Amino acid sequence: MPVITYRDALNQALREEMQRDDRVFIMGEEVGVYQGAYKVSKGMLQEFGEMRVVDTPITELGFAGVGVGAAMVGLRPIIEFMTWNFALLALDQVVNSAAKMLYMSGGQFSIPIVFRGPNGAALQLSAQHSQAWESWLAHIPGLKVVAPGTPYDAKGLLKSAVRDENPVIVLEGEMLYNTKGDVPAEEYLIPIGKAALKREGDHCSIITHGKMILVALQAADQLAKEGIRVEVLDLLSLRPMDVEAIVATVRKTNRAVVLEEGWEVAGIGAQVVDYIQRECFDDLDAPVVRVHQTDVPMPYAKNLERAAKPDVPKTIAAVKRVMYLEQ
Amino acid sequence: MPKKKSDSSVTIAAPPEPGSARLTEQSAAPSRTALLREMLLIRRFEERCAEAYALGKIGGFCHLYIGQEAVGVGAISALRDDDYVIASYRDHGQALARGVPPRAIMAELFGRSDGCSKGKGGSMHVFDRNVNFLGGHGIVGGHIPLATGVGFAIKYRGGDQVCLCFFGEAAVNGGAFHEALNMAALWKLPVIYLIENNRYGMGTALERASAINDIAERACSYDMPNEVVDGQEVFAVREAVMRAAQRARNDHTPTLIEVRTYRFMGHSMSDAVSGTYRTKEELEEHMKRDPITLLRGEMERHGEWSDQDMSALDEEIKGIVEDAWNYADASPEPALESLTEDVYVNSEL
Ligand SMILES: Cc1ncc(C[n+]2csc(CCOP(=O)(O)OP(=O)(O)O)c2C)c(N)n1
Ligand SMILES: [Mg+2]
Numbered sequence: 009m010p011v012i013t014y015r016d017a018l019n020q021a022l023r024e025e026m027q028r029d030d031r032v033f034i035m036g037e038e039v040g041v042y043q044g045a046y047k048v049s050k051g052m053l054q055e056f057g058e059m060r061v062v063d064t065p066i067t068e069l070g071f072a073g074v075g076v077g078a079a080m081v082g083l084r085p086i087i088e089f090m091t092w093n094f095a096l097l098a099l100d101q102v103v104n105s106a107a108k109m110l111y112m113s114g115g116q117f118s119i120p121i122v123f124r125g126p127n128g129a130a131l132q133l134s135a136q137h138s139q140a141w142e143s144w145l146a147h148i149p150g151l152k153v154v155a156p157g158t159p160y161d162a163k164g165l166l167k168s169a170v171r172d173e174n175p176v177i178v179l180e181g182e183m184l185y186n187t188k189g190d191v192p193a194e195e196y197l198i199p200i201g202k203a204a205l206k207r208e209g210d211h212c213s214i215i216t217h218g219k220m221i222l223v224a225l226q227a228a229d230q231l232a233k234e235g236i237r238v239e240v241l242d243l244l245s246l247r248p249m250d251v252e253a254i255v256a257t258v259r260k261t262n263r264a265v266v267l268e269e270g271w272e273v274a275g276i277g278a279q280v281v282d283y284i285q286r287e288c289f290d291d292l293d294a295p296v297v298r299v300h301q302t303d304v305p306m307p308y309a310k311n312l313e314r315a316a317k318p319d320v321p322k323t324i325a326a327v328k329r330v331m332y333l334e335q
Numbered sequence: 336m337p338k339k340k341s342d343s344s345v346t347i348a349a350p351p352e353p354g355s356a357r358l359t360e361q362s363a364a365p366s367r368t369a370l371l372r373e374m375l376l377i378r379r380f381e382e383r384c385a386e387a388y389a390l391g392k393i394g395g396f397c398h399l400y401i402g403q404e405a406v407g408v409g410a411i412s413a414l415r416d417d418d419y420v421i422a423s424y425r426d427h428g429q430a431l432a433r434g435v436p437p438r439a440i441m442a443e444l445f446g447r448s449d450g451c452s453k454g455k456g457g458s459m460h461v462f463d464r465n466v467n468f469l470g471g472h473g474i475v476g477g478h479i480p481l482a483t484g485v486g487f488a489i490k491y492r493g494g495d496q497v498c499l500c501f502f503g504e505a506a507v508n509g510g511a512f513h514e515a516l517n518m519a520a521l522w523k524l525p526v527i528y529l530i531e532n533n534r535y536g537m538g539t540a541l542e543r544a545s546a547i548n549d550i551a552e553r554a555c556s557y558d559m560p561n562e563v564v565d566g567q568e569v570f571a572v573r574e575a576v577m578r579a580a581q582r583a584r585n586d587h588t589p590t591l592i593e594v595r596t597y598r599f600m601g602h603s604m605s606d607a608v609s610g611t612y613r614t615k616e617e618l619e620e621h622m623k624r625d626p627i628t629l630l631r632g633e634m635e636r637h638g639e640w641s642d643q644d645m646s647a648l649d650e651e652i653k654g655i656v657e658d659a660w661n662y663a664d665a666s667p668e669p670a671l672e673s674l675t676e677d678v679y680v681n682s683e684l
Contacts, residue, residue, distance in 0.1 A: 037536075037539070063539060065505065065508035065545065067509050069509075069510055097474070131394060132394030132446070133395045133396060134455070134457045134459060135456070304674060307674060308394075308443075308457030309447070309668060310668070311671065312446075312668075312669055
């Protein structure tokens, strides 16, 4: 199977979907002439022309709305945000227009749109540029939210997102774009709403999504050396969330750590833990432990940033805690 | 349809009377040498930043001011000490011109505890309360309404200060710019909005992002005085800001100034200097109008300056920057306890 980068996997997904359906176009800052701020849309302007690969001014609110309007009358826009930090400016259109149009029009106007771009922290970008927004977005009925952490998942989920009749949020990662993995040459789709078991184990489950899947797998590798067999569940979709898969892994291991990149309060992990306590109360051998960013805006200094981010040592410590191996 | 210019756009207030009570020393005409010195400080500081970035001492996004020095220096030289300055993420130059100590800025860039923002902000977030420098802000256009708010507070308290707000030409396309300017004009607030038109956003030329190319004309929508200035001529920038400051102080009128300049580096340290979006030839053409060289030429013509003077000054400036580097390098990393400090200010009732 070809091994390609996460960036190229997304690029393939975009190109295949645009070749397949001429209603699909991509719009955003620097997607065309500059070949993408993170080069995800490399070569696309040359392939599809400027009507379908559209460079915008720095107007997130405006072009998100342009996308929704175009979707109301039959196009299928892919809106790229240079990062989700800047998409905050567009949230009114994402939430008040895209997510609610179908409902408030009594089913008349569906909005088949994709909003995508890197989410979460990279390195030393400091407070305004290092934020993970999934819990904000997953809060909204009418949106679907996916967060692929590997090239394989990125391609399959993005293709499904483009074909979905509803607004889909695709959360990528700046630190993921260069990572590599197996991606089949032939076409495939990954269903939205299904989690994937990324590693089997029977001592403890780590439930996570997005970039944190890499942290979870590394933690599991290290724990394996100590004889601790960790199961890793990748949620992939945050809305709808695959509750069945969460329940299955917790029933199997009876212990769970929920790992996410963002903040603790009202985070994705809080929702996962709620499903666990509702469905698996009698299966638990220990309280569920959450791993997340420290409850502060992201600092710039290297040492503080390291201290603030969830990482492998913190995840290992959490697993040991739910296994009563450590305080 | 011809573009209608508002009448106010041609208003040019008389230059300030020398010795006017309103003016502190800072805005009394500085010598060419003084301005050259500040511009050179920025140039050498930024060059060392590029080195430090390559060595990994500076991380994250780092946007340099090389090529644009005359803008920050000229504009800020027209202000009083009690005025306010606010900038985008491309903020080292304005901070230096405003008098934020080079040591404190370099330590901030190195992410150290003696940085002006205690190592928590980094390159994009230089703040210094001591000199009314209200920050470097990372979201394009996000700080323009803040400048309007500062203007509101000045008027509210009956002061006669001004707020000078720097931002790039790409920021004028966003909603924040328009909302902020409309309120400032509507409520007559003492704000100077200064567009640093360096021709590009990251990789998007002005003409590819804005429906009009003379962006100063956007002020006409708000009946706001405006002018276009050559940003490579430090005194031209200074004089335009002096006029705007007079208007702001005397009758609380905001101004939009479009300063035409050019960045000699890539958008940030992570971006190519030229490439798909601009040619090397274009860059080289613009580099012929280096603001520092232009000012030196001017001084030579006035018999004020020799090559010897220049090398002495350069040595001195390099010494200041070297000192800032050493200071930053020796400054400790922030203490881990500081991670959770400054999220809230203590506010017991
Ligand atoms: C709202 C928002 N969108 C996108 C970005 C990413 N970005 C940072 S700087 C920049 C270009 C800004 O250009 P301009 O306003 O001309 O300022 P310059 O960098 O040229 O000084 C972009 C797109 C951002 N920081 N904020
Ligand atoms: Mg610019």
